[in-house]
Amino acid sequence: MEFETGDKIKIKKNGVEYQGVAMPKSGKCVVLKLESGYNIGVNPEGTNIEIIQKKEYSPLKVKPENKQADSKLPEVSIISTGGTIASKIDYRTGAVSAQFSADDILESIPELQKMARFKGRVVYNVLSENMKPEYWPELAGAVIEEIENGADGIIIAHGTDTMMYTAAALSFMINTPVPIVLVGSQRSADRPSSDNVMNVICAAKVATSDIAEVCVVMHDSISDDRCGIYRGTRVRKMHTSRRDAFWPINSDPIGFVDYSTKDIEIISDYATRDSSKLVSETNIDPRCGLIKFVPGAKPDILSYYTRKNYRGIVIEGTGLGHVSTEWVPEIEKATKAGIAVVITSQCLYGRVCDRVYDTGRDLIKAGAIEGKDMLPEVALVKLMWALGQSSDMDTVLELMETNIAGEFSLRSLH
């Protein structure tokens, strides 16, 4: 029986029956997206395949007539950068590589097309560990272009590995009048499951909502009941494989999307749609490094960064933001050489406070900047951005002390 990608089909094999939406084939296997959101691959040899329903929607391209047809629906641009959400298993190697485009996402999730008029745009096609700071301005540029061209919301399909870094970068770079939503999928290491249907549908809900913020929308628990809406500067991938890998850190989520009702529950303040004009400052200086301090780490490692003409260093200290005493003179040397040094904590949760213990007080005297309750990774992205805005160190320091995109709070939350 001939079927097309997007058709709802039923496969019987060895007495077991599978039912779901046909995905693009992988090698000789038929891939079904089950109602649960899981993907399953079935070798079609010796099976009986039945079409239950022909696909209702064909993937939307940017065709004027199509825009016309659904003109009551908001317009959302899906920008694809690669990652698991846009990848499939390569059955040749058994490994996963980035292959899908935004159109493939739309094709496999027909429900999306009732929510908005979608427009797809591929900016990159890389696994997210290969995302580089140099790519962020270009991605920001694409986002800005889509907004200027009338997009009511942006969805960015992104690998989960470095999603938090990109989310932070866009948060600093763009003051947005519309939602900018990063979404991805976690894939269990040992089974061909995928959480992308629910994540993408919830992301589309947020992209068409009133929340004009850069945010990450991903599973909030291992149940498929709701997604969290996490502020782009306050979220971190905290599990290698679970669906609910993204946790809000030092801040509540903006809210949640209920997957069954599609209702959004708001629990934090947010910038409302069109409350600000589109403003962008996309320059960055990627010559920044992150050093995690561990017992026995030699302060000499700092000299690597100074020798290589780095302009900023974020240190992940211990506890309230400490390093061993012998690091202090090296840090002073770096700050005197015009390198911005920001102290954060490897605890991740809580606030750096270098005014309590001797070591911390010495760090401040040495010219280090306290990272408040910023995540170390967010402090790194912010430092690249601040150094991209000005070469004047006083201005850079002032930017680091200014809350640009909700990246720190005035006092820590308990």
Add this chain to the structure above:
Amino acid sequence: MEFETGDKIKIKKNGVEYQGVAMPKSGKCVVLKLESGYNIGVNPEGTNIEIIQKKEYSPLKVKPENKQADSKLPEVSIISTGGTIASKIDYRTGAVSAQFSADDILESIPELQKMARFKGRVVYNVLSENMKPEYWPELAGAVIEEIENGADGIIIAHGTDTMMYTAAALSFMINTPVPIVLVGSQRSADRPSSDNVMNVICAAKVATSDIAEVCVVMHDSISDDRCGIYRGTRVRKMHTSRRDAFWPINSDPIGFVDYSTKDIEIISDYATRDSSKLVSETNIDPRCGLIKFVPGAKPDILSYYTRKNYRGIVIEGTGLGHVSTEWVPEIEKATKAGIAVVITSQCLYGRVCDRVYDTGRDLIKAGAIEGKDMLPEVALVKLMWALGQSSDMDTVLELMETNIAGEFSLRSLH
């Protein structure tokens, strides 16, 4: 009114009444430990001080007659290394520095002396950010000596900043027939509170229990209701300032100590007292570094470690254990030069699995070792220890693949 440290006193000042145990003075301030466990400093000028009860116990030193007197009680050695639990505020600078000894702990917590015969020993007096891998063998040596001399349990007072590193080191170094308990205190950055009374009492309870493991005993929640008993290789400081900063990662706690009843609730398997003989392997090779991969990080950073003759490198990759593709040749260069490279994840939770995505598979081909679900910091300590056991790389790899002290599980817990 003359009072001594350890007396229960009442102070009236400006119409407010404070009641608690007198601690050693700080400058001209009288320091009271309140019933809540908080410390408060009061300037005695213009106050009325009344002794409610003279101190019942004098601090126990290692006196034979004293051992005789309480011979039914188990013998516990308190080894002090410094840190907040053994520190007080320096009113000259407003900062905290390490000053107290084990005797001071006993003096300020009289209840302890009903639980065991205590013996104090100061091994170091440093804030924990200054602990170095080179100190761990000496600390392990002191622990071993105390056990050989008849201690039924060991309490190690340690700064919280690097407690997890020391706990992991002792876990790998010592196969213990008695409990070895690390304890510390978190001090709120903005008020002179302390959680040390409850932590130390719970630690003493565990030190006299059946749990013959290296473990960390600290507040389990911000309420003063119970302490967690966390395995030394599965615990991490996850908050800069909260009392419940220590979280078990990728593993349940061994159990809990109820502070009011002093009952121990066990929820995980543990090694029982005297089930194994005292065995120690305290050699380490501290020439190991930890590198946290971030977007834009240059693979050239690895060359710093190879040039400096490091013997092991732990990489904190993204997600399932990834780095950007351009890192792979540099990692291969390092492993071919005889440097052990272990891949862990900056997610902290979950398991590294480099067999799913292309990048990971390339890393394994390049000779990298998968860190399973080990914490990056624990993998670093284990690598130092493994390299201290043998200079033969095959033996080192075998040790890294062997579960020595519960540091990894066969599959990840969900």
